[in-house]
Amino acid sequence: MIDIHTHILPGIDDGAADEALAVQMAQAAQQEGIHTLIATPHHANGKYSNPGMHVRHDVDTLNRLLEAQGVAVKVLAGQEVRINRELLDDLQAGGTIGLHDTQYLLLELPTSDVPSYTEELIHELRIQHRIPIIAHPERNSVLAAHPDKLAHLIEAGALSQLTSHSVNGAFGRKLQKLCLDWCGQGLAQFVSSDAHNLGNRAFGLGQAYSLIGRECGRTMEEYLRDNAERLLEREEIPFLSAPQARRKQWWKVW
Template sequence: MIDISTHILPGCGDGPESMSHSVEMARKFSAAGISAVFATPHHKNGKYDNFRDDILLNTGRLNTELQEEGISLTVYPGQKTKLYGDLIADLDKGDILPLNDGRYLLLELPYDHVPKYTEQLLYDLQIKGVIPILAGLEHNPEIMEQPDLLYELVRRGALAMIGTSSILGDHKRNIQKFALQMIDCNLAHFISSNHNGSREALQLSKAYDIIGKKLGKDTEYLFRENPQYVIEGTSILKDAPQRIKKKKALGIF
């Protein structure tokens, strides 16, 4: 298994405070059957700034430490960047780090709305060959109220990532239901623990099992395989998006 978004780098915000804590976190990942993770510290979220070169340096140091400790886990560099107006300019400056320094860029929208410039900015990224992955949309009230917004973003080439805690029902039931609807309508493409040492971490396998039981083994397979394609910088597995019907009663959920 590969976890596509974690906070495993030391001293980068809401992750571990020291290298020893990062190593301990890596041991837990490895023991849970996870072979690789992406380090995705927050950037430009109003609280933390973590720039590309710093992340690459710290990821290299952590991987060296894990090799010396004999821990079978590979950490790939990344960044979870808040969507903001100067994103393209900062990408050109070299401040922004796509996952594994490749084609896919992990992004966060504001928690409570979808900025008016979102569609244009995501289009501009794709013109540059960068594929946006939007994180945490199952929590966004504007997306939940107007799911056609999500449909249009995905139809135009954006991808989406859901937190394992949403799949497991650790939040309000409507969030779990909406997350599963996103998957059922091909409007999500990845799940991740977003692990920073909290109790919800290391639940990736359980979340995959839920997807398989509720939505079928073929869907589970797509979600398990897609992180490897991100590492390789190749096209992921996905089906054509469908609209979520607001009053759709999904008995399987």
């Protein structure tokens, strides 16, 4: 398996605290059957700034350490960049980078807001042949309550990445159901762990894929697994169905 969203780089955000924990996370990933991880430390979120050059340096260091310790997991450079008005300039300057230097960019929204310029930014990124992937949209309270807004962002050119723990039910049944619904509505193109540690935010990626396979069918599971490979190969991500949100009845909005 390939995991496109992890906080495995040690000591630079709220993920792995030190090198020993980073190695243990990689070992846990290997045991689960994950052979490639994209390290996506937080960037430009007001608390953490991890420019591309620094991420690449830390990825090289970690890969050497993993090789020395016999851990058969490859780490690639990326970022989880918080949406901000300077993003295009930072991208131009090399501070913001794509996932494994592909055209795909992991974009984080605030937890309870979708900034008014989001759609315009998606449009601008697409003009520059960049494809934003919205990190865990199910954990954004606006998108969770109004999936039609997520459908709109996907129609504008973004993609969507669900978190394995949301799919597995760790954040509650409602969020789990939402994720499974979204799989069938063209509102999910990736699943990844967003792993931060070995405790409550470990990987759980295989479990999430299996659960999607059981609940949504093998075709959907294969589609999501294959999309992570397509991303690394810089291929286009196809759609199984057009993004289409069922509007929630007002009394079910939470």
